[in-house]
Amino acid sequence: MLQKKDETTMHHPAQFHFRRSLMVAATGILTLACWQESSTSAEQQPPRPNILLIVADDLGYSDLGCFGGEIETPQLDSLAAKGVRLTQFYNTGRCCPSRGSIMTGQYPHRIGLGHMTRNLNQRGYQGHIADEAITVAQILQQGGYRTFLSGKWHLGTEDPTKLGFEEFYGTLVSAKTFWDVDHFTRLPASRSTHTYPKGEFYGTDAVTDYAIDFLRMGRRTPDQPWFLYLAYNAPHFPLHAPKEDILKYADRYHVGWDQIRKQRLARMKQLNIVSPETKLSPRSRYWDWGESEARVNPAWDSLPTDRRGDLARRMAIFAAMVDRMDQNIGRVLTSLRQNNELENTLIIFTSDNGACAEWDPHGFDIKSSRNNTLYWGDQLDKMGGSNTHHSVGSGWANASNTPWRLYKHYNHEGGIASPGILHWPGQVPQTGTIVSTPAHIIDLVPTLLEASKVSYPTKWDDQPTLPLPGKSLIPLIKGKPQKPRTLYFEHQGNRAIREGRWKLSALRGAPWELYDLSIDRTELNNLAQQRPDLVTQLALKWNVWANENFVLPFPKDYRIDYLAPVKE
DSSP states (O other), X not given: OBOOOOGGXXXXXXXXXXXXXXXXXXXXXXXXXXXXXXXXXXXXXXXOOEEEEEEESSOOTTOSGGGTXXXXXXXXXXXXXXXXXXXXXXXXXXXXXXXXXXXHSSXXXXXXXXXXXXXXXXXXXXXXXOTTOOOHHHHHHHTTOEEEEEEEOOSSOSOGGGTTOSEEEEESSOOSOSSOGGGSEEESTTSOOBOOOTTOOOHHHHHHXXXXXXXXXXXTSTTSOEEEEEEOOTTSSSOOOOHHHHXXXXXXXXXXXXXXXXXXXXHHHHTTSSOTTOOOOOOOEEOOTTOOSOEEOOOGGGSOHHHHHHHHHXXXXXXXXXHHHHHHHHHHHHXXXXXXXXXXXXXXXXXXXXXXXXXXXXXXXXXSSSOOOOOOGGGGGGTTSTTOOXXXXXXXXXXXXXXXXXXXXXXXHHHHEEEEEEEOTTTSOOSOEEEOSOEEGGGHHHHHHHHHTOOOOSEETTEEOOOOOOOOSHHHHTTOOOOOOEEEEEETTEEEEEETTEEEEEOTTSXXXXXXXXXXXXXXXXXXXXXXXXHHHHHHHHHHHHHHTTOOSOOSOOOOTTSXXXXX
């Protein structure tokens, strides 16, 4: 039950009417140009859209039904069927850096989030969002939007309400459990909170409860549109899900990851997510905790029966987490429909990186480590409960990222390719359009600003702002011709550059590989020896970008036990 409090008495920084012109263009701060000066001018302009940005955590490229997966995701599938799917939409390869890019529109190293939230004493790796960075929430709030965040923050600071959000509920870092209400934080701290009966709290449900609360708050100021950043922790480990959702998938994954990968690729071709010529990559390599030598995921049929049972249940819990997230997205969509908001809401969905392999085919238990517990028989029913802590492992992560190579952490397609969905009735195609032009999460901020008719400021706090490297997705999804562009990637020494059809990819400490993604997006045919000139050309561009964005020099010590030193 919600402990009632008169929300109308709460202080909302944006809860005033923009009825005066803010004549500040000369200083670079946003100009609102009397957008509510008169009813006549307001009638001439269509209302600015509400914005719902939904981000999943560690969701694989092919996990959703509308991207070829067998997991039941009817809510997201419905958005895709009446919107646009981006099939070459890129992230940064890791949760914290991606969230920095999503919030600021910058490459992560440029704002100090090149690795995670540990300060490595280098400008690109300071472990928290840089002082000179501004978030899209700050810009939209200045532009007259109500701004809310429910879910995962993970930008290395302790209070999202100091960076543009009026209200926050969720986790400041990755979720360590989905079952403990005390693991989640409400800010400002003076706000009322929900009270959940014992045994009935589940993180994904709670994040949605507060998201719907925030929408109610936004409706109290109907002259102001709202921005809701709904950043789910699911399906990031630990694998936790309600039992009824787990049982729904309990028998689905006994066929194993080899069959699931083949089935998904077949559906992806039917859905035109990938070309008919796309080949399934071999089972990917993996690097166990602290090891420098790679091994290859085993064939499913080579595993003992008890191990297959354990792993099938792990994937069932993962699927249940995705299913439950989709159910909760349905709750949000119902709220929008009931309040006649769906038609004027721009909805964007994506994932922060590819599925997570940590750390071997068996997955880990207790905590992120080399620990593994084998469950069998009646013990399987305990999996996913409040006293457990599992990961799904590299074999199933490889299946989640079908048909690509590798996973989260890496800059091959399995690590950096995300599903992308845009839904905006009347503004974008509503016919299930598929867009295969490369785009990147650095494009989200320009997209939201164009949709909201809010200009990007040239100055903030009397200091010049960082130029945005991305571009709005709106012309792209409306079918307007796009100039070729170059996209850049790096995480933990893994690196890549994408320019048109060509991509350089490299593992940490390894040489560049060259792929023609127009015919080989699964990165199977390395052309580096045949085209050394092109390798040199693209590598030089990557080096320029890396120096300009504080990627180089690479940290000598990432201060993490799971990463083995690079061999000299």
